[in-house]
Amino acid sequence: MIRIVTLSEFPPDVIDFVSRRIHAAYGMGCEFEGEGDVPRGAMDDEQSAYDAVKIVEEMDDDVALYADDKIIYLINEPLIEPEGPMGRGPVDGYAQYGGGKAVVTAHGLGEKGSLPLDVGLAKRAAHYVGHLWDLHHCFDPRCAMHPGWSPGFTQYPEVALCLFDREKSERKIKLGST
Numbered sequence: 375m376i377r378i379v380t381l382s383e384f385p386p387d388v389i390d391f392v393s394r395r396i397h398a399a400y401g402m403g404c405e406f407e408g409e410g411d412v413p414r415g416a417m418d419d420e421q422s423a424y425d426a427v428k429i430v431e432e433m434d435d436d437v438a439l440y441a442d443d444k445i446i447y448l449i450n451e452p453l454i455e456p457e458g459p460m461g462r463g464p465v466d467g468y469a470q471y472g473g474g475k476a477v478v479t480a481h482g483l484g485e486k487g488s489l490p491l492d493v494g495l496a497k498r499a500a501h502y503v504g505h506l507w508d509l510h511h512c513f514d515p516r517c518a519m520h521p522g523w524s525p526g527f528t529q530y531p532e533v534a535l536c537l538f539d540r541e542k543s544e545r546k547i548k549l550g551s552t
C-alpha cells in the first residue's frame with residue numbers, strides 16, 4: 375500500500391486525483407492517511423525552504439503498517455537538498471532509493487510554463503514513488519521517471535510509465551509483497 379500524508383493543506387479533490395493516478399501507474403493501492411507535521415529542524419532559515427532529506431529522515435513512519443508500505447509526504451513549501459555536486463539547490467522532491475519514504479512539493483505548479491496543480495503533483499508523486507522502487511531517471515519524456523527539471527516533463531500531463539519502468543516496478547512490487 376502507498377500511503378499519502380499531507381504536510382500542508384491541499385484541496386481534497388487534488389489528493390484524490392493524486393492517489394488515483396498513482397494507483398493507476400503502479401497497480402497498487404494508494405490511500406490518503408491524513409495530515410502530519412513537518413519535523414522541527416527541517417526548516418532552512420537561510421533559504422526559507424525545507425530540507426527535503428531531513429523531512430524524509432525525521433518523519434515518523436508509524437502509518438506504515440506493513441514492511442512493503444510506502445509513504446509519500448506532500449508539501450506546498452519549497453524544498454532544497456543538502457550540498458551536492460550541483461550545489462545546494464531547490465528540488466521538487468526527495469526519495470529514499472529503494473526505501474520507504476519520499477517527499478514531494480507542489481511548489482511552482484500551476485504557474486506559467488508548469489503543469490496544473492493536480493496533474494503536476496500526481497506526476498511528481500509518481501516519479502518519487504518510482505525511486506522508492508529503485509527506478510532511475512528515464513530518457514522517455516512521456517514517462518513519469520523523466521526528470522522533473524527537464525522541459526519534457528511538463529509537456530506530457532499523463533501520469534504514465536514506459537514499458538521498461540512499468541515492468542521493473544511490477545517486479546519490485548512482487549518481490550516486496552512476500
Ligand SMILES: [Zn+2]
Pocket residue numbers: 501505511521522
Ligand atoms: Zn528523480
Ligand SMILES: [Zn+2]
Pocket residue numbers: 512513514517518519520535536537538539
Ligand atoms: Zn521510463
